[in-house]
Amino acid sequence: MTNTELTQLEKAHLWHPFTQMRDWEVSSPIFIESGQGVKLRDMEGREYYDANSSMWLNVHGHRRPEIDAAVIAQIGKVAHSTMLGLTHEPGARLAARLAALAPPGLTRVFYSDNGSTANEVALKMAFQYWRHQGQDRRRFIALSEGYHGDTIGAVSVGGVGLFHxxxxxxxxxxxxxPSPARAASLEAAVxxxxxxxAAHNDEVCAVILEPLVQMAGGILTAPAGYLKAVRELCDRYDVLLIADEVATGFGRTGAMFACDLAGVSPDFLCLGKGLTGGYLPLAATLATDKIYDAFLGDYKEWKSFTHGHSYTGNPLACAAALASLDIFEQEQVIDGLAPKITLIRQILSEIESLPHVGGIRQCGLMAGIEIVRDKSRHELYPFEDAIGVRICRRALAMGLITRPLGHVIxxxxxxxSSPGELTEMLGILREAIAWETQDA
Ligand SMILES: Cc1ncc(COP(=O)(O)O)c(C=O)c1O
Incomplete structure (x- = not known):
């Protein structure tokens, strides 16, 4: 089919996420046809850097032969079978690998298929855990400007008002x-x-947060020591801690998990996105034995965790995840990240000197470039200027894909990504920012 025919079909029938479809209908959609390494290629043969890892998913690049081969090998056996009443080898092996990799104490793995459901599972498990302790706890504590997904439970604990x-x-x-990134000091945030x-601790099931970085909130970084302090508070007030590492997990912070950097073990660890190297939808909620044991009992006690999804623990996705973890191990991926992170920091500090860059936020391989109209007064562009959208459109035309979070690129x-690729990507972003913010 030609690009024009496909465009007609897509505009007649497709409804895109987080998209004003009236604008979309008059746009020229880009059809991505293939990918290789850190680049995607459209049907017209144009190449783009995948500078947001296809929405914070991709880890080892596209078309990694090892992951391709693992998925193909699994498809030669079976594409899917249920986890209700049955199990399978990739699911069992992956659970053991995740338990061994995760911060100490997280021994139990419950699969689902996206980041939102990983969090839903943790919220429901926390709620039910307290019921099994004979306590009627219903409250949750979450952070303003936090984001945990788009299902109703995840939206309830989400603090980005604009979205939801x-x-x-x-x-x-x-x-x-309030977001710890907005507090005057670590002490104030704590x-x-x-x-x-203290206000309601015996009514609170759990605290849920994105450790170290609130991604969708605008790449907001918490002060060092915050996560550890929250863990200590949760212990003192006897409240569970849910760490949503859907975005930060699998190396984005420079460590395997953000919790590792802080030396913290949560009661629940929620994983998604990079779990399969960015290949297939799979998520996992890891829990401790203390939580797991509270769900054991006789049938008549009704203690089972009654939650599940059709594609829970899909074997193809588990095979991709195992292959991705092999690459982490064999190529010592985490050990190789420090120089890349330093390089990104160096180039970003140059970008920070641009007249309309108000600030840079970075944690590992995640960064946000804040665009301002007036740097000295830190005044933002009016919302209707859509400055972030314009910069990303310009970058797209120059061969780089990313998305804005409001005025944050x-x-x-x-x-x-190699050092050369990182340098080139940031060069494009720099040029797109300079172009779209040049003063008349
Ligand atoms: C921290 C965090 N949690 C949860 C989610 C939701 O994940 P999904 O889009 O796979 O449902 C996201 C998605 O961006 C996220 O960044």
Missing amino acids: GIFRDLLFEVDFV QQMEAAL TFVPPLA
Whole structure:
């Protein structure tokens, strides 16, 4: 089919996520046909750097022969079979690998198929755990400007009002603590969390947060020591801790998990996105024996965790995840990240000197470039100027794909990006920013 014919079909029938379809209908959609390494190629043969890792997913690059081969080998056996009443080898092996990799104590792996459901599972498990302790706890504590996905439970604990304000009437009650990135100091941020815990601790099931970086909130980085302090507070107030590492997991922070950098073991670890190297939809909620044991009992006690999805623990996705973990191990991927992170920091500090760059936020291979109209007064462009959208469109025309979060341009390249590729990608971003913000 030609590009024109496909465009007609797509515009007649497709509805895209987070997209104003009226604008889309008059746009010229790019059909991605193939990928190789850190680049994607469209049907017209144009190449683009995948500078947001296809929405923070891709880890080792596209078309990694080892992951391709693992998926093909599994498809030669069976593409899918259920985890209800049955199990399979890739699922069992992956669970053991994840338990061994995760921070200490997270021994149990519950599969689902996206980041939102990984968090839903943790929220429901936490709620049910307290029921099994004979306690009627219903509250959750979450962070303002946090994002945990788009299903209703995940939206309830999400603190990015712009995304989800319309659904407020559907949501359960959550106590929001200001983002630690906005606090005057670590002590102030910790005090805010303690105040929320002290107010209702015997009603609170869990604290849920994105450790170290609130990604969708605008790549907001928490002060060092915050995660550890929250862990200590949760212990002191007897509240569970859910670490949503859907975005930060699998090397993005420079460590395998953000929790590793902080030396923290949560009660639940939620994983998705990079779990399969960015190949296939798979998510996992890891829990401790303490949580798991609370769900054991006789049939008549009704203690099972009654939650599951049709594609829970899909074998193809598990095979991809195992191959991705092999690459991490064989190529010592994590050990190789430090020089890349330093390089990104160096180039970003040059970009920071541009007249309309108000600030840079970086944690590992995740960065946000904040665009401002007036640097000295830190004044933002009016919303209707869509400055972030314009810069990303310009970058696209120059051969680089990324997305804005409002006035913040995100840069989340695949871990496999070489120093040369990182330099080139950031060069394009720099030029796109300079072009779109040049003063008349
Ligand atoms: C921290 C975090 N949690 C959860 C999610 C939701 O994941 P999914 O889009 O796979 O449902 C995201 C997605 O961006 C995320 O960044």
